[in-house]
Amino acid sequence: MARKGSRSGDGPRADRYEIDGGEAELLRDADRDGGWVLLVGGVPQSYVDLADPTHLDFEYMRLMGDVVDCLGAPGEPFDAVHIGGAGCTLPRYVAATRPGSRQVVLEPDGRLVQLVREQLPVKNVPGLKIRVTDGRSGLAAVPDGADDLVVLDAFSEASIPLELTTVEFTREAARVLRPGGTYLMNVADGFRLPFARRVAATVREVFPHALLLGDPGVLRGRRFGNLILVASRTPLPVGELSRRAAGGIFRARLLEGEDLGAFAAGAAVLRDGEDVAAPVPPPQVFGKS
Structure with missing residues (x-):
């Protein structure tokens, strides 16, 4: 894959690559051997530590890792499908902490997949396969009750694709899960969290048990975050x-039961075909102007 090197001032070198979704950058972590940040369109998408896949640098990813750690018996392998790939940070974590797991990543950007395979190799991650397909088509091809874990961590630059948040898609996620399986998703929102409230209402429409984790400031709707x-x-x-x-x-709050019900109270369930604007972070979140 063609590489275009760049350097900003005296900062670290960022290698740039053309992908289907625009431009990706790989930035080496100068403070940690094996650490890399993958950016797409200037937005950080993944932090990958090639030397230690159990190191989760992003706050939201550490919370997702905590969820994985608490499911089932310690070290028990999972069958998992991940919607959205980027650097495959969580699949690497699952493979390292739950040996014997079988995982499939669904990622629509073929050139991004090629970049990851070449620069952040996954061939040594046991039990991991990547399929170049969109989330809805890829999930539709998964048999009923095939997985213990479905993970939705898909963003087009900084916005989650709306078609992956609807009640119709959530029912597809429930369909491929085994009876005790878990649906795990990353949602980003900002002031007053109107979109996150609708997503929570949508998930609660399909699943009888749900909880929400996040930084206290984000959960109060004071700033944009995951x-x-x-x-x-x-x-x-x-x-x-x-x-x-x-x-x-990373300190976080947890909402469940009546508290989560109050959080989602009055929010409309998201449905296919709705004209809804996905939340976009303000420019200062990622240092843009």
Whole structure:
């Protein structure tokens, strides 16, 4: 894949690559051997540590890792499907912490997949396959009850594709999950969280058990950021996740039960065909002007 090197001032070198979705950059972490940041359109998409896949640098990814850690028995392997690939950070984490897992990543940008395979190799990640396909088509091809975990972490630059948030798509996620399986999704929103409230209402329409994790400031709707939604047909590990959220490196709040019901109260379920604007972060979030 063609590479275009660039350097900004005295900062670290960023290698740039043309992909289907525009331009990607790879930036080496000068403070950590094996650490790389993958950006698309100037927006950080993944942090990958090739030397230690259990190191999760982004706050929201650490929360997703905590969820994975609390599901099932410690070290129990998963069958998982990931919608959205980028650097395959969470699949690498699952492979390292749950040996024997079988995972499929659905990623529509073929040139991004090629970039990751060449520069952030996944061939040594056991049990991992990448399919170049969009999330809806890829998930539709998965058999009923095939997976223990469905992960939605898909963004077009900084916005989640709306077709992956609707009740119709959420029912597809539920269809491919085993009875005790878990749906794990990353949602970004800002002031007053109107979109996140609708996503929470949508997930609660399909799954009887759900919880929401996030930075306290983001959960209060004071700033733009990532929120982690977790849902299942069976009870979730609320106690353990609450302890981790309160005592982890990245402090977070957890909403569930009546609190999550109040969070989503009055929010309309998202449906296919709606004309809804996906939240876009303000320019200062990623240092743009």
